Amino acid sequence: MQVRLFPDVGQEAALRDTLTLCNEAANLVSAEAYRTRVYGKQSLQRLTYGRLKGMGLSAQPAIHVARKVAGTYTALKSSILAGNLGKPGSKRRRKAEAKPIAFRRDAAQPFDDRCLSWQIADRTVSIWAVGGRLNRVRFACSEQQYSTLVTHRKGESDLVHRDGKWYLYATCDIPDAQVKQPDGFLGVDLGIANIATTNDGTRHSGKGLNRVRHRNQRLRAKLQRIGTKSAKRLLKARRRKEARFATDTNHRIAKQIVAEAERTGRGIALENLTGIRDRVRLRRPQRVTLHSWAFHQLGQFIAYKAKRTGVALVHVNPAYTSQGCCACGHIAKANRLNQSTFRCTSCGFAEHADVNAARNIATRGAADWAAVSLPNAA
Numbered sequence: 001m002q003v004r005l006f007p008d009v010g011q012e013a014a015l016r017d018t019l020t021l022c023n024e025a026a027n028l029v030s031a032e033a034y035r036t037r038v039y040g041k042q043s044l045q046r047l048t049y050g051r052l053k054g055m056g057l058s059a060q061p062a063i064h065v066a067r068k069v070a071g072t073y074t075a076l077k078s079s080i081l082a083g084n085l086g087k088p089g090s091k092r093r094r095k096a097e098a099k100p101i102a103f104r105r106d107a108a109q110p111f112d113d114r115c116l117s118w119q120i121a122d123r124t125v126s127i128w129a130v131g132g133r134l135n136r137v138r139f140a141c142s143e144q145q146y147s148t149l150v151t152h153r154k155g156e157s158d159l160v161h162r163d164g165k166w167y168l169y170a171t172c173d174i175p176d177a178q179v180k181q182p183d184g185f186l187g188v189d190l191g192i193a194n195i196a197t198t199n200d201g202t203r204h205s206g207k208g209l210n211r212v213r214h215r216n217q218r219l220r221a222k223l224q225r226i227g228t229k230s231a232k233r234l235l236k237a238r239r240r241k242e243a244r245f246a247t248d249t250n251h252r253i254a255k256q257i258v259a260e261a262e263r264t265g266r267g268i269a270l271e272n273l274t275g276i277r278d279r280v281r282l283r284r285p286q287r288v289t290l291h292s293w294a295f296h297q298l299g300q301f302i303a304y305k306a307k308r309t310g311v312a313l314v315h316v317n318p319a320y321t322s323q324g325c326c327a328c329g330h331i332a333k334a335n336r337l338n339q340s341t342f343r344c345t346s347c348g349f350a351e352h353a354d355v356n357a358a359r360n361i362a363t364r365g366a367a368d369w370a371a372v373s374l375p376n377a378a
Helices: 009-036 041-054 059-081 091-097 143-152 207-226 229-264 284-291 295-309 353-373
Strands: 002-006 109-111 116-119 124-127 134-140 153-162 165-172 185-190 196-198 267-271 313-316 341-343 350-352
Touching: 009 041, 009 059, 009 109, 009 134, 009 153, 041 059, 059 091, 059 109, 116 153, 143 153, 143 165, 185 229, 185 295, 185 353, 196 229, 196 353, 207 229, 229 267, 229 295, 267 295, 267 353, 295 313, 313 353, 341 353, 350 353
Parallel strands: 185 267, 267 313
Antiparallel strands: 002 134, 002 165, 109 153, 116 124, 124 134, 153 165, 185 196, 341 350
8 A cells, every 4th residue: 555755854855865875785795695596685785784783774764775785686586586687697587697686775675563553543653764763754555545544554564655655565465355256257458559458448558648658658668769868868767758648548448447347247367468568470660569568567467456346257268269250160371361350250240359359358268267266067
């Protein structure tokens, strides 16, 4: 749960000094971990605890700094094993493995309930800082967020400084709702021209959204060609702006899809898009569009919103969903006349190509759900 902090001038200076010190300490721990090849939480804590205390950190912040570094190296190892940084010997992978992980001066810092306490009724927090504990730092949130904090807040909170603003990311442990037996499935086809299309015929995209995406691509390419220091600074700002736009759009699309499935008592069938960027072959303009949208994030948003509402969710094999006829099952490349038109060469069935694919996904979702929930039905 993200809440906005409103520190006064003195509190803001103390928070900035705190993040700076914590991340200087994290860089020290990271360098020591890289040098000694010690990456475990407890081992790294024992190795560096004395030096962290000597830098001015209290006991709990020192422990959290060591754990933050250990967690970062664990994430790097997992990313390498998953192939996200390329094959062994690739330039990107060698660059990641050639030096210790570095932390920005304002990188996020976790705090537990010993270092940070919430006075939710007063909408203030008390937080450990370098010069002494800061009391009554104001925060703001919506009524829904307030209710979630009161009911479900549990565990650590991360202090984040982003774009000149201060935030706390509070961990909330919300139990999943009991999954309801679905009465059919809402198939969702993810694509380039239309980000998401359901088998009901709803297409979540539109000309306005695509205009924004294409404009961002043109501006990005223009700044990359210029290549000056100021252009790179603008590119960095645009990257954050585009990320916020994509996140907001994905949230709205996911909310609409889950709400429709819940309203009609259906489950949701999604394509399993693991490895799509490695296996899909597209023309250059389409590659840019594919790689510039967070389809995985959209899938994650649909998944967690479905869990909170008890909507069943299945991931299906996407093979041939775009070439197969949802009416007769005939599969052929010739069925797909162009991006938007599907006409079966066997039975003559015609439909929007994305809607046809979504119907195939819905059918596979129902079959996969039956195979898992009723394995002995046959």
